[in-house]
Amino acid sequence: MGTLPVEGREEVKRTNEIKMAIPLLEVIDIRGKDVTADALLAQRELADYIVGRGGHYHFTVKGNQARTLEDLALYFQDRGKRPPDYVEPTPPDHGRIETRQIWTTTELSDYLRFPHVGQAFVVERQSMEKRTGEVSSEIAYGITSRPPEQAKAQRVLKVNRGHWVIENSCHYILDWTFDEDRSRIRTGYGPENMTRLRRFAIGVIKSKGGKSLPQKMRQLACRVRLVFDYLRMTENSGARQGRN
Numbered sequence: 001m002g003t004l005p006v007e008g009r010e011e012v013k014r015t016n017e018i019k020m021a022i023p024l025l026e027v028i029d030i031r032g033k034d035v036t037a038d039a040l041l042a043q044r045e046l047a048d049y050i051v052g053r054g055g056h057y058h059f060t061v062k063g064n065q066a067r068t069l070e071d072l073a074l075y076f077q078d079r080g081k082r083p084p085d086y087v088e089p090t091p092p093d094h095g096r097i098e099t100r101q102i103w104t105t106t107e108l109s110d111y112l113r114f115p116h117v118g119q120a121f122v123v124e125r126q127s128m129e130k131r132t133g134e135v136s137s138e139i140a141y142g143i144t145s146r147p148p149e150q151a152k153a154q155r156v157l158k159v160n161r162g163h164w165v166i167e168n169s170c171h172y173i174l175d176w177t178f179d180e181d182r183s184r185i186r187t188g189y190g191p192e193n194m195t196r197l198r199r200f201a202i203g204v205i206k207s208k209g210g211k212s213l214p215q216k217m218r219q220l221a222c223r224v225r226l227v228f229d230y231l232r233m234t235e236n237s238g239a240r241q242g243r244n
Contacts, residue, residue, distance in 0.1 A: 022049050030055035034146070036163035038116035039064055044115055047145070051116045056145045058159050068114055072141040076122040079103045084124075088161075098127045102157040106148060118147035121156055177214045204231070 021041055031054035039062035048193070050057045061069050084101035104121040111118065125138045144156060149158070178198050185194050205213050208230070220227050 012135050018043060018046075020063045021046055023052075025049070032056075034058050034144075034159050036159060038163075042068075042143075047115050051145050056118075056150075057116070058144045058146075058156075058163065059142055060163075061141045061143060065114070068112055068143070069141060071108060071112055072120055072122065072143075075105065075108055075120070076103060077140070079122060081123075086157055088154075088157055096127050096129055098125060100157060100161065102153050104148070104161075106158060109147075112143065114143060116145040117143050118145045118150070119143070119156070121153070121160075123157060123160055177217060 004235055018041060021037075021043075022045075025035070030050060034056050035050050036058040037060070039060045042059035042061055042065050047057050047059070061072060063069060082103075085104050086102050088100045088102075090098045090100065101124045102121055103169075104119050106119050108120045109117045120143050121141070123140045123142070125140075126135065127137075128135045142159070142160060143158070144151065146156070175225065183191070200215065205216050208216075220230060
């Protein structure tokens with residue numbers, strides 16, 4: 001979910017994002033579905049709302065829910081003493097070999113100061129760069145309203161990974177293809193408007209079914225006529241219809 005174009009400090013924009021979560025969900029049928037969110041939206045009010053409409057939440061927990069994060073970290077600190085509930089090796093991607101492990105528990109469901117917790121979990125992702133052999137590890141804590149009868153560890157991990165696939169499919173392109181972090185547009189509505197334009201461009205190219213978004217962007221860069229043909233905005237665009 002995007003931030004609203006408001007002036008002021010970054011925390012003001014984040015606050016607006018939290019307030020907009022429920023109105024955005026109002027138009028979506030979430031009954032029986034998993035609603036995933038990163039740590040910013042791990043809010044009690046949102047949890048109550050999702051469960052109240054018959055859905056299930058899947059939240060990442062970080063420092064904005066400090067007490068919950070502390071409890072999860074304390075409980076799972078000795079996870080290495082027992083085997084994970086599920087291990088998922090993933091195919092080599094972008095020169096990396098990754099393995100994800102997940103541990104789950106229901107012992108904290110009634111203890112955590114958070115509504116409707118069905119189970120808590122920790123995901124450990126280990127990644128090795130094939131070229132250098134360098135190994136890195138990341139840990140993410142989370143909670144879900146689905147109890148184990150509805151979501152075994154394998155499903156919880158699948159939902160968790162699905163959330164970050166969606167996040168990364170857009171943010172990775174923004175960071176690396178558009179080099180958004182080094183943008184010098186910093187005042188007024190400029191940053192938000194440019195982000196919207198970049199996301200719109202990503203959506204257009206993806207809707208055409210192209211295999212490589214960066215490759216297509218390089219092909220179209222500074223070639224106005226080719227852009228018009230690609231968008232089928234010229235008389236002879238039909239002849240190019242099959243080209244992605």
